[in-house]
Amino acid sequence: MDAPSLNSALYRAEVMxxxxxPRSHRFDYRISSWLIDLDELDQLDRxxxxxxxRPGLFSFYERDHGDxxxxxxxxxxxxxxxxxxxxxxxxxxxxxxxxCLGFGFNSLAVYFCYHADETCFATLYEVSNTFGERHTYVIENTGPEGVPLRQRADKRMSVSPFIALDGEYRFRLQPPGQHFSVLIHYQDAEGPLLLARWRGRRVPLQRKVMLRELLRPPMGLKTLVLIHxxxxxxxxxxxxFISPQKTDPYATSVGSGFKEADQHPPSSGRPSGPFSQENVDGNPAQ
Incomplete structure (x- = not known):
């Protein structure tokens, strides 16, 4: 069954x-991601x-997000x-x-907020950790339409016990269309520390495509296993190992956009290696 003219979509995606x-460490894995229009939840259910x-092969619970x-x-x-x-x-x-099959966990979920004319005017980055905490970074989109968004936010919640709380996220974001891309540079007082990338390619939202997804490990379970x-x-x-600093179970803060010239701190120069342009752009997930 094809989804009739829905904004919601399924993506073949990958995470890096x-x-x-103080030592290099890299991993890549493939996942499936959904773009869910919050006005289409009842229609997707029907x-x-x-x-x-409610339970199902694939299910969306509002309490898994937000507060x-x-x-x-x-x-x-x-x-x-x-x-x-x-x-x-x-x-x-x-x-x-x-x-999927009752398992669910999102280390990162991203909300795209649109005006009636389809202008994406705000982005909400919802970060969850394995300690039961969640933080949403709210950022107004100030860049021109049609080009990747460049945004930043001060880190407010511990995520990994191997990274201190103090630091800054730099986002480079291509909102979902036929493809999407979320690139995150994390840096602390010593400079760039971590690069994370989540990108995907849209595939038909069909029952047969979704049934094939059941041949893969449930994404939420896979994510938790890989984290540990x-x-x-x-x-x-x-x-x-850095003991995580406890924060509120749910909190929010505001980030901002930044100019291209401000993307790379003068002390670090223009990134090379993992921060090179080919790693920023690359080819969409297949």
Missing amino acids: HQRLR LGLLNFN GSDRGLKQQCQQLLAEKGMPRASHIRLLCQPR WQALKLWFKRIP
């Missing part, structure tokens, strides 16, 4: 992380493509935009991994 110091707030309550997720986003002095969104689309496996590898490499 590369740490630069079509049998994605169960809404974790049963309050409508779009309502939460609208309130958050208002609190940060931004206009109301005509529609909101969430890039994430819904539950990579942590074990870092421990074997004697990367210093």
Whole structure:
């Protein structure tokens, strides 16, 4: 069954992380990602493509996101935009991994907030850790339409026990269309530390495509297993362990855009190696 003219979509995607110091460490893996229009949840449920707030092969629970309550997720986003002095969104689309066979975990989910004319005016980066905490970074899109967005935010929540809380995220974002790309540079007082990339290619939202997804390990379970496996590898490499700083179970903060000239701090020069342009752009996931 094809999805009839839906904004929601399925993406074949891949994730890459590369740490630069004190020892190099890199991993890549393939995942499936969904772009879910929050106005289409009931329709996706009726079509049998994605169960809404109920069990299923693929299911989307609003309490898996936002403040974790049963309050409508779009309502939460609208309130958050208002609190940060931004206009109301005509529609909101969430890039994430819904539950598969009951398993679900999103280390990162991204909300794209649109005006009625399809202008994407704000981005919400929702980061979750394995300690039961979640933080949403709200950033107004100030760049021109049609070019990758460049944004930044101060890190406010511990994510990895091998990276200190103090630091800054730099985002380079291509909103979802036929492809999407989320590139994250993380740097601390000593300079660039980590590069993470999540990118994907749109595929038909069809039942047969989704059934093939069941031949893969559930994405949420796979993500959690890989997080702990990579942590074990870092421990074997004697990367210093840093006790996570506890924060509120759910909090939000505001980031900002930045100019191309400000993308790379003068002290570090223009990036090479993992921060080179080919790693920023690359080819979309196949």
